[in-house]
Amino acid sequence: VCHSIPDAMGIALRTPLGTVIHTGDFRLDNDPTIGEPTDFGRMAEIAADGVFLLMADSTYAENEGYSGSDREVAQTLHDIIGNAEGRVLVASFASQIARIQMVADAAEAHGRRLAIVGRSMVNNLKISRDLGHLKIKDETLISARDALGLPDHRVIYMNTGAQGEPQSALARMATGTHNDVDIREDDTVIISATPIPGNETSVNNLINNLVEQGAHVVTHNTRNVHVHGHAAREELRVIHNLLQPRHFVPIHGEYRMLRAHVDLAIEHGVHQDDAFLLQDGDVLRLTEDTAEVVEKIPAGHVFIHGHGVWDERGNVIVERRLLARDGFVTVILGRDSNGKVVGRPKIVSSGFVHFLEADTLFKDAIDELTAVLDQESGKSLQWNEVEATVKKTVARFFSQRTRRRPTIIPVAFDV
Incomplete structure (x- = not known):
């Protein structure tokens, strides 16, 4: 097919x-x-x-x-590259071998050198040339670093990143974090792909970053630069x-x-x-x-972290989503030999509240918790009951003050 x-x-x-x-x-x-x-x-x-x-x-x-023919795209790329006064950058899928050939043909036709950027695209270029799928002259190709020494009108970069992947070559160029290539005023950037469903936001963010850097961005919405x-x-x-x-x-x-x-x-x-x-x-x-x-039968995502393997229904993923949403708060309590709380609790958190707001918020939470624990001090409580009281009190306080529900973790140390 x-x-x-x-x-x-x-x-x-x-x-x-x-x-x-x-x-x-x-x-x-x-x-x-x-x-x-x-x-x-x-x-x-x-x-x-x-x-x-x-x-x-x-x-x-x-x-x-x-769906259309690649021949139409080849002609459009030829026209855009021929009319561009400065550098041209073309982003596509690394597996789009035909698109690499089109860009190479346009480079040769308009006296430009072609630099392939992005590990997966570089690997596919080599494999495809070895298998005979790509017919590109050696003198057409140049490394991204060596291309820096050429005039802008003699360079084309072809790179990964058409889906806005944050670690892709084009995304790093757009944010100024790529080692060899940055985006300059009047660069022409051709995104020769359409967003995969779910990637629309990432692609839009990428285009915004490119335009902010002064690039002219061409997408499938403005020219026929991609057929699926x-x-x-x-x-x-x-x-x-x-x-x-x-x-x-x-x-x-x-x-x-x-x-x-x-x-x-x-x-x-x-x-x-x-x-x-x-x-x-x-x-x-x-x-x-x-x-x-x-x-x-059970099917879905499997999450791997280190030696741990979990599915979406396990407690680990549920808990991590809660932590990601509201953070967590650790309440540290002193405990005497009789299992009673002594001294004032201490609160620390991660991912819950800005450090400039933390001191006042945590002091008020400790005051309320201390008052509740003082009321309970005359009762004979098991430690698990104390932990439940701490969780309930602190969670209710933070919910009322912040409209958020962080995970509350009571920790006891013996004194």
């Missing part, structure tokens, strides 16, 4: 019940700049005896029309008409995208009882006569 990376492919599995097809990420581009177009003939051959189950890419199932690697609705219709599956499961997309693809599949002949919008953990059982979701 054709995608935004070389050698993309789908998978066809022959099973006793029939053929199962997983498209992988794909689009229909009949003239890609690198790689082969989607092989309709092979698909038709595989589907000749029927397709029992189709699992297909749904990332752009909401978008009407076609996923089939839009017309392309999905072609695949459904070609394969005509009995059962269908949409994959790769947000819930709304999966829903849109289910609706499209039903429009093109899949019975509504044979189209399954699965969520993480759903187990779909298919037989010759039936298809149904039979159970749900």
